[in-house]
Amino acid sequence: MTDPRFNSDLDQLLGRWMDEVAPEQAPTRLLEETFARTMDARQAGTLLRSFDLRPLSRLAMSAAAIVVAISLAAYLFAQDGRFGGHVVPTPSPAPTFPSPSPTTFASRNFRVPISISLPNGWETTGDGPGIVNLGLSRLGLDAAIVNLAVVTVRGPMPSDPWVPWPDDPWTWLGERPEFQTIAQRTIEVGGLSALVIDVETVPDQISDTGDWLKFGIGPSDGFNLRGPSPERWHFVIVKTGVETGIVAVMGASPYTFDEGSASFDGVLATLQFR
């Protein structure tokens, strides 16, 4: 049994030591650099609010709008001499740049043989037995395609044992306290019907930041909920048999989720089971 007198001594020792070594003031540089960064940083969900401009900014915006309108009118006028009946030389066509051709990825190690086209900056960053990693650096996105046959997830309650990928993932996600389901729909992936589920993490309900989905037995063969940022998750589940198929997963911040998930669905639309 613990000696309470000793604990009290230890408490006092720790208290004294912390008082002695803790700095009394934060460096001025800390606040200066913080404010320099926050001046340029957008707050969550402020895309629409950014139009709530102050009078000076409104004036500038009005001036900009006039310039744009004049430019547009001039452009239309130049394109088609019907405005005012003048005939103007047709401008040479604007230069067009060929869009980069998508690269094709064919899995070598992933146990579900697949191939996908990777347009718009997507690239594969891993090809393992249980997972294919993908990334889109432009949006800072990480995504993965995991082998449904080997996936295990945390049971509905924190005390429940690990279970195989559930037959009804919408219900399972809805029962997990750390997730809040947003929407589900179906799309076609690889010629099969795929279930799409979007969820949002509930930061206040995250009591365990360990793995909640495993696709292997190694310490890093899973997804976890570490980090304070609220995130959204995009699941695309394609079953090729009763217990086979893939689970495509993408996590993103609220700022990049809509664009990222649409882009990821575009990648999955090219997926083929070989």
Add this chain to the structure above:
Amino acid sequence: MSVGEVTRAMHGDHDAFAALIGSAANRLFALACLILRDSDRAEDATQEAFVRAWREMPRLRDVARFDAWLRRLVVNACYDEARRVHRRAEVSLVHLSDRGISDSSSAFAETDRVDRAFRRLPIDQRTVLVLQHHFALSHSEIADTLGIPIGTVKSRVRYGAAAMRASLDADDRVSTASSGRTA
């Protein structure tokens, strides 16, 4: 903290945010320093937490919990920072010139001894001990700050205290043995 300032900061008011952060910066920087035991890393972690706070302010659900929410961001940033520098060797450097001349050698030795023992603790145990002893938070307040069950807080405090005690005892045995040899 004023509710009005929090609300204004949530709606993008930089001045209100600056006032909130300005009043919290000293104690949160101290929190990060104590957890990480490195002022440079503490500065990085605190700055990351503040920038994240600015970005996530509109998502704050309970204005009254701003202090606990901000503290949690700093703790999480410390965890991130500790993971990032995990591979680096931790070297305990004590700048003698920073200390008052009146420090006796025995007081200095005790500070150094506690410092060494504290650094050996896992970061989650350091965190609960700092929140309890330096910030005088109750177990339920620590649980609220960290978003973990109160039972986990109690066990971390218990294990952390036991590990500190074991480490200090081991240091005592080593110093007793070495002084015996040199006597």
